[in-house]
Amino acid sequence: MPESSRARTATRLADIPPTIFAEMSALAVRTGALNLGQGFPDADGPPEVVAAVERALASGRNQYAPGRGVPELRRAVAAHQQRHYALELDPDTQVAVTTGATEGVAAAMLGLVEPGDEVVVLEPWYDSYPAMLQVAGGVARPVTLRAPDFRIDLDELRAAVTPRTRFVLLNSPHNPTGTVLTRTELEAVAALAIEHDLVVITDEVYEHLVFTGHEHVPIATLPGMAQRTLTISSVGKSFSFTGWKVGWVSGPPALVDAVVAAKQWLTFTSGAPLQPAVAVALDEHDDWPAALARDLQERRDLLCAGLAAAGLPAVSLPQGTYFATSDVSTLGWDDGDAFCRALPDRAGVVAVPTQGFYAAPDAPGAGRHLVRWAFCKQRDVISAAVERLAGADLTA
Ligand code: PMP
Ligand code: GLN
DSSP states (O other): OOOOTTOSOOHHHHTSOOOHHHHHHHHHHHHTOEEOSSOOOSSOSOHHHHHHHHHHHHTTOOSOOOTTOOHHHHHHHHHHHHHHHOOOOOTTTSEEEESHHHHHHHHHHHHHOOTTOEEEEEESOOTHHHHHHHHHTOEEEEEEOOTTTOOOOHHHHHHHOOTTEEEEEEESSOTTTOOOOOHHHHHHHHHHHHHHTOEEEEEOTTTTOBOTTOOOOOGGGSTTTGGGEEEEEEHHHHTTOGGGOOEEEESOHHHHHHHHHHHHHHTSSOOTTHHHHHHHHHHHOTTHHHHHHHHHHHHHHHHHHHHHHTTOOBSSOOSBTTEEEEEGGGGTOSOHHHHHHHHHHHHSEEOEEOGGGSSSTTSTTOOTTEEEEEOOSOHHHHHHHHHHHHHSOOOO
16 A cells, blocks of 8 residues: 555654664564563562452453542552652652653653753663653753763763753663662762752662662752652562553652643553552562562672673673673674674574664764663573573674
């Protein structure tokens, strides 16, 4: 059927490549390779929480939920922030439920960013940030976390702020580098935000996936920051339910209102039977994410030892999240994307190239040759993958 020449993607999205995570998972399915690419666990979260969805489905929670989310989930989110971080939130005005953190990010961009506003953002970034910033008409001002230690260069951070800057978009624990921002780094961001009257939008979906010796500090807990910070999180990573797509935002009422203003036209409301179950997860399974983090730490070590044995040592030991990064230039590759596309054939394994998460992947210290491995997979999958890598010819 010949299609109309007008049947095409609008320019605001047309130049953005399709998300690499889906592309790499499709490659894994097509080739039968072990998937250490897309970040989703291959084991589910607490069965009691799954049972809570089944109860909700069977007891008539099947019509539209309130736009801001069901009251018990908003209360559970507020109680979680109180319990873990001593943040006091009014569940009616300072919390809203979103369709995953992804909608939280999108609605924050659409609801808050004016065309031309500059947004200081860490790179490498989560791919939805630049996409939604572009849709909103905002301008990204990247601050690069450079290998091998992936820290914020505070001078660069300060230099990224101009009179047009209105926002800082943070992500800690950080995907893909595994960096957990320190209190000192966050204090520097906070000082800058207060000095220039910036709003901080912080994606904390990996808030509980932090390893020994590191601590997640929500920037909203720093003095003067609760009133200028929008925090985004989700059930996906903390409870291994990435397919549920239930997230939330919290912060001062004006910021939450702006998210809801956009959210109502995106999805109107999020999945009704999932929300009471997520409240059960937060209220009744508070220890589950910490146990997951302990387990993930062992899997991190298993993966990193195997990568080192295969000649692809992790650039740095991940402090949080479930991702590790290797530099494939050690094996003669100057392009991580080419490496990842060859990897299923060479070794029967899939990883994600991170070069697409940089504004300028060839800039000094950027990521043309970096690839990311997910260790949220079962131990036998990780072991089999690193065995395959060790047995393959991986040179360029
Ligand atoms: N932010 C980051 C940093 C992520 O890694 C992800 C992927 N889970 C998301 C947001 C999206 O979260 P969700 O699946 O809840 O939309
Ligand atoms: N957050 C996950 C990752 O970084 C995947 C999310 C997605 O596929 N959009 O791999």
